[in-house]
Amino acid sequence: MCRVIQILFNTLIYGSEIAIIAVGVALSYSILRFANFAHVQFAVVGAYTAFSLHQYAGAPIALAAVLAALLTGLFAVLVDWLVFARLRNITPEGKMIVSWGVALFIRSIVAAMFGGSARVFDVSSDTLSIGGAFFTLQDVIVVAATALAMLALHALLYRTLAGTALRALASNRDLAETRGIPAARMIGLMWFICGTTAALGGTLFALQTRLQPNMDLVMLLPVFSAVTIGGLDRVFGAALGAVVLSLAQNLLISVDFGTLFSGESWSVPTQFRDFIAVGAMVLILLLRPRRIAARAAG
C-alpha cells in the first residue's frame, strides 16, 4: 500500500512539473499549427530569471517566480515579433525547424551568460510522510502552484472575452478573423501565456532539481510526449497527458517484476524512463495518425 501511495505521489509531482510546461505547447499548436521546440527554452529562461531575481536581487522565491514568469511572457512575445511573426505563412514544418534553431540560439545565450555548470536554488525543504510514503513541502508547493496556474488558465480561456477569442482562433482562424477578432493581438497574448506558464514550470522544475542551460533537453521529451498523448491542440489534454505519462513511467520503474515472476528482486532500470515517453509517442502516432494529420493540416 505504501508503495502505491508513493507511486501516486511521484506521479502527481512529476506530472505537475511537466503539465504546466506542456499546456503552452498545446496552446500554441492549437492556434499556430506547429510544434514549437523553442517553447521549452522559455522554461529555461524563466528558471534562470527567477534564480537571478532571488539570488542576486534578493527577491523572495515566490515573488521571483511570479516576476520571472511575467518577464518571460514578454520575452516570448518578443521572440514571436522578431522571428515567428515574420514566418506566419510558411509551412508548419518550416516553422518547426526554425523553432529548433531559436531553441539552440536561446540555449547558447543562456550558457554564455550563466556558464555551463549547474546552479541550485538555495532552498531546503522538510520531508513529510503519509502512510509510509515520502514527499517534501516543496513537492506540495509544486503541485499546488501547478493546480492554481491551471485554474487561472482555465478561467482565462473559458471565462473571459480574450479566452473566447483565443478559442475561436484555435477552432477556425479564418472565421474568427472575419468576425472581427484581432488575430495579431490575440496571438501576442497567446505567446505571453505560453512564456508565462513555461517559465513558472521551469522555475518549479529547477527548484526541485537544478539549473543548467541544457535542462531543456531533460524536459523536451516528456513535455512533447504529454502533448502527443493529450491531443496536440488540447490545452488541458496536455496536462492530462502529463499525468498519464508520469503514471506510466512511475509504475514501470517502481514495480518489482523480479519478485512477481521469480522471487529475485528486479525492477526496470530508471534510465528507461525516457523510453516510456518515446514509446507513448510512437503508440499514439501509430494509433491516431489520421486525426493528428488532420489537425496538423488545420
Added chain:
Amino acid sequence: MKLGFSVLAAVCAMVAFSALSPGAVRADEPPVSVGVIANLTGSDPKSSVDMVHGVEMAADALNAAGGVKGRKIALIVEDSEYRPQAGIEAATKLFDVNKVDAAIVFGGSSVSIPIAELAAPKGKILMNTSASSAKLGNYGGTLFSTLPLDDIVGQQVGFYAASKGAKTAAFIVPNNTFGTGLMESAAKAFEEKGGKVLRKIAYTEGQPDYRADLQALVALKPDAIISAGYGDDTRTAFKAARELGIDAPWYVGYPSIFSVENDAWMNGKLSGVDNGGLDSPMGQKLKAAAVAKYSAEPRPHFYYGYDAMMLLGLAMQKAGTGVAAIKAALPDVAKSYDGATGKIEWDARGQRINPPMDKFMFKDGKLQAIAN
C-alpha cells in the same frame, strides 16, 4: 638547491641500477625522446598541466644526474584536447613522426583506451597517469599505470564499508564504465567480507532527479550506501536520499569529486577512500619544489606524472633505450622505487596493487582526512 631531494633520489636509484657511472651527459649523443600526451586545452587542463610539470621535474632530475646511458631526455608534449580523436592524432605523431618508444599519458579512459589500442600493435609503451577504468588492465605489456585503477579503489571501498560494520549495502553509481566498474569490484570485496548487496542502482547521468531511482532503498533499509560519481549528479542523489528519509551512511570512492547537497544532513555521513601516499617524504619535497617553481601547490597528477617519468628513466638507465628492454626492465625498477606516490607495486598487467590509500570523512562542512 630546490630540486635537491628529487635529484638525490634519482642519483641513488641510478647508482643502484646502472652499470655506468652517473657521469655527465654526452654532448655527441642524441637525446632520448619521450612523448607526453596531455590535454593542454579542453576539459580539466589544470590537472593535465600539473602532470606535465611533474614529468618535466622528473626529466630535469634525471638529466641533472647524467641522463640515461649518458643521453639527455627530451620531452615532446602533444595536446590531446581531452578528445579521443585528438589523442590518437597526438599519439600517431609521436610514434610515427617523432619515433618515440614511450609516451606518458594524461586523460580519462575515453582518451587513454583509444591511445592504448593504437600503441599496443606498434609495440610502444604508455605510462598512464590519470585514467582509472579497469579496462586499462587489458593492455598488459603496453600500458603501465602509476595510479591505481578503479577495480583496486572499488575493492578498497568495499572492504572499508565492511570494516565499518555494514552487513547490507545498496549501490548508487552512474551508469558508465567508471561507475559500474567500481561498483562490481566494491560489491565483490564487500561480499567477500560477508556483506550482502541488496540493490545495485546505476542511474543515468545528468538527470534532474534521482528520487525514483532511490525509491526502492526506503523499503530495503540498507546498513550502508556504497557509491561513486561526480559533482552535480552526486548532489542530486544526496538530495533524493535526504528527501526519502534514507539515513544510511555513504561509503564512496574518490570522495573529493562528490558534491555535498546539505552540509548539516551529510555531516559525518559521507566517508570514503581516495588515492593516497602523496604526503610521503619525497612527495613533500616535490611539493615544495613545485610551489617554488610554478607558484602553486601541485594537484595529485603532478606526482603521478613524476613517478611515470622517473620509472621510465630508471628502466632506460638499467636496460637501455630499446622498447623491449624498457618493457622488461620497468617491473624490476618499480620493485625498488619508492615514489612520490608511495611504493609502487605492479601486478602482471602493469597495474598498481596495494597502493597507499587515504580515508576522508565529510565533517563540519568539508572533507577531512581520517585515520586509516
